[in-house]
Amino acid sequence: MVLSLVNLCAREVVSDHSSSPYWLSCVPRELYRALLDAAFTHCRPLAVGELVQRWPERTLTVGGSRKAGECPPNRLCVQALLLAVVRGLTDKRCCLQMLDLSGLQCENGRVEDSMGGWSLSVALCSMVLQARAAASRAHRRDGERERKRGLEAERDRGTIKRDRGKVGCGNSGEGSQGGHGVEEVEKMECKTNERMLPEDESVKGVRRRMEIQRRKTISEGKSNTSSNSSRLCDQDWDEVVVVHVRADLFVNSRSWERVRDALSQPGPLQLHCHYLRVEELSAPSIASLLGLLPQCVLIPDAVLICAQMVLSLVNLCAREVVSDHSSSPYWLSCVPRELYRALLDAAFTHCRPLAVGELVQRWPERTLTVGGSRKAGECPPNRLCVQALLLAVVRGLTDKSSLSQPLEVLKLPYLCLTSTDLAYLSCSQHAPFLRELDLSENWLDESSLPSLRRLLAQAENSLCQLSLCGCGLSDSLLSALLPSLSSCQALRRLRLALNPLSRTGLLCLARTAAGIPSLRLLLYPNPLEEYEPGLPALPSSAQLLDWPLLEESEGRDLTLRLLEEVLNLRGRSRDLLVTSDLLNYSPDLTVDE
Template identity: 30%
Template sequence: MGWFGASGGAPRSMDSLLFLSARRLVAHRPLPTVPAQLYPVLFQAAFLDGRPLVLQDLVAQWPFPVLNFQRIVGRHELCRDHPSKLCIQSIILAVVEQLRRDLEEPGCDSSPCRLRVLDVTGLQDDAASHAPDGMSVWSGTVALAKACVEVSKRQQEFQKRRSRSHKGSSGAAAAPRSVDVHADLFVNGTSYGVLWDALQAGNASPLRLKCREFQAEELCLAGIVSLLKSLDPSGVRRVDLRFNNLGLGGLSLVLPHLSRFPNLRSLRLPYSNVDVRRLIPESVLGIRCLARELGKLQSLRELNLGSSRLSGNLRHILCKLEAPLESLELAFCSLLPSDFAFLSQSFHAPALKRLDLSGHDFSQTLLQPLKHLLEETSASLLHLDLMECRLTDSHLATLLASLQRCSLLRSLGLFGNSFSMAGLKDLLWKTVVLPDLCLVVYPIPVDCYRSGLDPGWILEDQLDRECLGAVSAELGQMLESSGRPDVIWTSNPYGHRALDYFSL
């Protein structure tokens, strides 16, 4: 019986007989000879039990051309939460060792390892969970880059030695085996140098980095451009540039380098220090350039311009896009009614699956434009964030009919607004009929504060935690009585990982 069923999925439970047997087997070294189809379950068991040396043995004899880390390990909660730094490092070291042997013994095909692609995309950031032995996505990128640099140096040293020992020989050396490492790369000023060195080796190195998602934080303009120019363009699906203080001028210099990525679907530019509220000549030229370069990204479906001051200019920025966006994040963008009017009338509205308008004041002139926009997006919208928007019970009552029309809605973020317990109850009763709704992040009701001030300005010690506990219990009982105990209602905006566009 093979590891994968007809659907290519994983075992139904972690305590299956096969998995329990695999855990007993990896407790001892060396491993006995086993059929090829058992390697994935042994790999999973070794990772869960923290056995880096066994993982090295498995990689050294990997019988398949591809080792997809997430497909084997990432689907299982126990493995995802397990400290993984030593295990991931051991996998990388095993690949490096195999390539080193291939360089030193060219033409020898005695190795049982058939690995050609190591896919480590989608690794979770263990540092975010404060796991003592976890590996952050940043240190994971450094580890991969150092491995590529090491293999490249060993190849150069081997070629020099061979050149000296074979002077005058006309025989051609056999091409060394190569492994492509598919990864999501995270870089800042500290790790820039080693990643740049790794990317410069390119296809000439036996160990080659292939980027799927690229994120740069607090990096200078020249560093961002040099790395973008070094990436293999074929596999890049997301570029995320945040906290880089680029401004409109810097973006105008960076964005032209994105058109070389034909599969770029997601562009995230939050906290880029863009302010186009004053239409001085430089701003007008910058907006035109921004619009022109966005229009060249034929595959673009997600755009995040969070914390850019765009007042009245959304139309001019998005006017060159030839395909509708499916995810648009405009949190804290100082939008005006004219921006909402443009978005409501655009071809983006009926295609939007995710919309983030957090940080706008919907208590006055923007409320009706928001209501109209929700009606236009209702047929497609899956995720809506309206956090810290100065909404009260009366504003909520105005929006509820529009929210009810969003029949596909899965998650709703309303944290940081000023609702009463009565308002929350009304929200629950009116939205519990939405069949796909599974997560609501609600604001702590004003009833739970000891003063009558706006909760956004109240100190933590004014919160009545006993009252908040009672609110949570009552909302839970309401969900139970309505037959929807599966829906999560929480006042913790950080308790659930943000839903990613590629998981929609």
């Protein structure tokens, strides 16, 4: 009841602008908030301006979260608010030091007489630049006023000296008239001293010395050029920030220059970014914008959203961001999780191992996919980037700055992993939590098997999907790996396509797969006996993919018949799907129990 009565009274008070000189002079500071809310609610821009210009508190918050159905602030009221902030800089009654305008913009563009985020950002930057220009003009006026005052004092002093000289010359020719002239000069000096000096004789000497020192400073300043004087004046007041403004910034190509000037030029108003939205802005401009928002100034919950951009522009932005490692503390603290993928791809593409390591250490998801199919002639990923990736994964959950949650999906195809890399990977603390592991197209040899077996041993209770396609697994390597595969009792999908296996090695794989109760899919490679003659002793996955198969179907029919016998002996012919069809194979292909 009391609150509604205060609001009703505030509405009546701000409704009549002609009475503002009366209630502004006597209203207590506790009622300013209610009066300002009423002025915004009932669209009284003149009242808004007068209240903000003499705001009695250090902090003013306008905007924030609005209730459902509540109208946004009127455009005229917002403009009056911004103008009043500039006028309040020279008003001694204003105590404002922190202005929070975050959330003030209208998100619904259909609301009439409201101010959206794009126009509000332009108005805010104009306010900052206007305050700086007004302070500069006021400072120059003060300097000019001091200079004129000093010149007047110098002229008065020079006139007295000339009159005294004339009197001295007159004494040589006229005795009585000279005495009369001395008396006149003494009277003039007394009048000047009475005007310039106080009556108290005890402080006359101190005041006199101060006046001499001031005139000396003015005379020294006159010898400098006007440009240097202006620069020195700017240095005097630029470092003093009167009001800190916290707001949301919406930046596009049309408003970029104004936003840049407002953020780069110092002045009595310091602009802080709470929420940043960028559209239709080139990559160099976005990089410059990030440089204007240092971490020490930016509000910690700042968010960068690049909306409605084409993918190529996003990639260009990511390239600019990761190119400068000195700026990584900034963009790592505010970049949204949706952009981590683009930044990591850019770091790999343009060889930024430091950025790779820092991104993986802060990876916000439980799925990490790096690599993918490479085009013909495309260079493999840089070794430094791969090592930085593995080192960040190995750190696991031990480093406070690293991954905050264990990885469940790790896909590292086409990275040319070596035995040393796999040794690093097998030491990761994420291994016991892995549900999917993809090491396809990474060539495996005898030196890599111990690390791979150790990795599978750690993930045997959680691993549900394993892909080792195109890894160069021969019969001997596969026979050494089968015991580790048989221990993965949670495995549901096993993909081993494009490996150089004979029909004998394939049957050994089928027996091991049939012995895993949870397995539902086996993607096996075509045995070497089904290819036309001419294959090398240990063909690569690309050769197996391009080499033609025999036109006769006897070899394929024999393989299918032998596989069916193995499944029947194990009782897995119904719940285990085995296939070698890469063309019609779907990653989501499963067989229900």
